[in-house]
């Protein structure tokens with residue numbers, strides 16, 4: 001079968017029992033995507049599939065024929081960081097770094113969901129969403145961070161979301 | 174040729190090079206050196222090394238509590254496609270992980286001691302095949318008829334732990350008499366459940382033996398220098414034949430101090446197969462078979478005069494552990510020196526249970542001990558009608574109340590004062606249950622924080638090359654603590670180099686042996702070793718320049734003295750190599766050393782459901798010199814969030830019939846998630862501790878958790894008038910006491 005990872009086409013013959021996560025880490029050699037629980041409970045394995053964030057441990061690789069998969073390595077590299085990656089460095093949005101690729105992929109996917117106007121559990125209105133800290137926290141709660149960089153993660157995402165400080169204050173109020 | 178600059182901390186070191194140097198990077202909130210690697214997925218954790226001809230190992234745990242294995246039936250497993258073998262070793266497999274700093278780990282698995290103990294490893298060509306086959310391994314056993322699984326039923330049989338490093342019992346004066354004589358007393362019991370560190374990276378090892386019989390283990394470990402001894406002892410090989418590599422560790426919090434079962438299983442299997450083996454614990458196995466923080470039952474007795482002077486303090490704790498392990502959660506650690514009181518009784522006893530090992534988790538002792546002590550202080554302050562901060566100030570001890578020695582530095586009062594102002598403590602209504610916002614009852618609480626400061630032997634090598642760059646090498650680890658960055662900052666500050674000109678190599682036992690990451694002693698100990706090595710290089714530079722070292726200024730890669738400015742590389746010749754070596758000394762006994770802080774929390778308690786939400790939280794800390802304001806703040810954020818988990822959600826439940834963990838995954842064991850944690854605030858006070866080390870810095874990694882949960886519980890009381898002494902404060906414990914709707 002075939003799928004695209006970070007813009008490159010890969011021909012793979014995965015074990016039918018293999019999760020997308022294990023194929024990425026053990027077969028393709030892309031270990032940036034992490035395994036924290038293998039059960040969809042931590043978000044460390046978050047990647048973007050056709051632009052949407054998913055837990056790659058909860059999906060079998062064989063379900064992804066022709067899919068477009070973006071991992072942390074595809075988002076940016078150490079010497080050419082994606083703005084979200086750079087913001088995580090600047091705001092210290094990590095400590096041990098193990099949940100971090102998942103947080104970053106999740107954040108990128110999440111901003112796209114907001115752009116599309118998808119409301120969340122804490123949204124005041126269903127038809128227009130403004131990205132307050134509460135919105136960010138709520139939408140990022142599928143990504144555990146035991147080091148607990150949460151406040152810094154919120155700051156990093158908030159910066160990238162492109163709101164001016166004044167807009168931000170208005171959204172938080 | 175390298176020189177060694179060794180120091181034993183027998184005397185205070187009043188002058189620090191970090192104060193007289195001019196590079197100006199120490200303490201600055203610089204970004205992490207390894208940051209770009211971490212955010213781009215290029216930092217390599219234990220299980221991620223690409224090693225040829227790797228076999229996949231999946232561990233098998235005993236699906237029963239205490240009992241004897243009568244046979245392992247692996248025929249079906251072995252017959253599955255892709256399966257290579259099923260390996261076990263009744264003598265050598267680890268019974269439990271090693272405790273941190275222990276010389277060795279308990280071994281032997283024929284007599285299973287607790288539910289989930291790792292007893293075999295299935296090896297296959299793929300992870301999928303190994304995982305599948307592991308389900309097919311049948312472990313036959315005879316259950317023991319004397320299994321002890323029920324804490325409540327057995328707590329009457331607690332024993333005094335064997336003599337160890339931390340004394341388990343302490344008594345001074347007459348607590349009972351003081352309790353009878355005092356006008357105001359408090360006698361309350363707090364309970365805290367077992368907890369799991371739940372580092373996001375599960376324990377993992379890749380074991381590779383070379384032809385000369387040398388083992389390299391890529392492992393997720395906090396203290397490679399000590400772990401290498403434990404691993405060599407477990408395998409029965411010389412320490413010189415084992416190397417551990419742990420460049421990136423995905424969190425530890427105590428759970429990766431000592432070697433865990435997967436390391437020995439992988440090493441034995443790799444030997445048997447004659448090829449490298451990777452073994453990663455499943456998340457459920459991390460819960461079942463690594464280490465927990467013990468549950469505790471803590472009785473606090475306090476006696477005071479009418480004007481709030483404590484006359485007696487009692488802190489008696491029951492913890493639990495396996496029959497052969499004398500580790501106990503030292504809940505009274507800070508109680509020893511927190512507050513003045515003549516009559517004191519601080520005891521710890523162990524209830525012997527056939528549950529998984531209990532051992533260190535972030536701030537062993539203070540993390541749960543201060544929940545009880547600081548909760549009780551809040552209760553007694555109210556009884557006395559004294560403001561909780563004022564009450565603590567009244568009982569501020571001038572000297573260590575037990576040892577009679579001075580504090581090395583102690584800024585608790587200032588932490589409370591600064592915090593009170595920043596947080597708006599004056600807006601707290603002392604009468605509980607009086608502030609309501611819609612559905613929410615709102616309250617404010619505070620608690621003091623303390624975490625004992627320690628120093629451990631540690632060594633590092635620093636090399637100044639002819640190119641003018643410096644390299645730091647030590648087997649110290651960075652488990653999220655910021656080690657790569659602060660060691661670079663220390664070397665750069667002393668040598669006059671920008672951070673980018675210092676390379677830091679960590680986590681490899683081929684390098685000089687460091688303290689490792691544990692007990693908040695990592696930065697102070699390994700940082701000092703780097704400081705000392707750099708100091709020795711400074712002296713050589715002065716010599717090369719022909720000037721007195723005190724006349725030398727090092728800045729931006731240049732040495733300046735005697736009206737000359739020379740690039741460091743030119744003075745380095747072939748390269749200057751120095752080893753720094755620090756050892757603890759008399760200062761630990763002559764002064765009581767601790768970091769201090771004060772936590773403030775505002776909570777909302779839902780008047781309908783009893784749900785508790787933390788709305789605001791501030792921690793003010795004094796921990797000596799702060800080496801990097803950004804990473805230090807993050808350490809405190811992490812600790813405070815552990816405090817939120819401890820206060821509200823974390824609760825590891827043991828089945829009283831067989832000791833099995835009921836909630837052994839991240840869906841059922843509730844860590845705080847992003848939405849549970851508001852934008853926490855952290856403030857550091859300027860402080861220097863000349864008794865701690867030449868950098869004047871104290872530990873900070875565990876200070877943030879100490880007392881944090883108590884501030885939340887005290888805020889819940891202030892919001893509702895409900896005292897919950899049984900952690901965590903889940904809504905079922907609050908609901909009943911809420912006002913009628």
Ligand code: FES
Pocket residue numbers: 034035036037038039040041042043044045046055056057058
């Ligand atoms: S590894 Fe996929 S959610 Fe935890």
Ligand code: FES
Pocket residue numbers: 093094095096097098099100144145146147148149373423424653
């Ligand atoms: S950075 Fe360690 S778990 Fe998030």
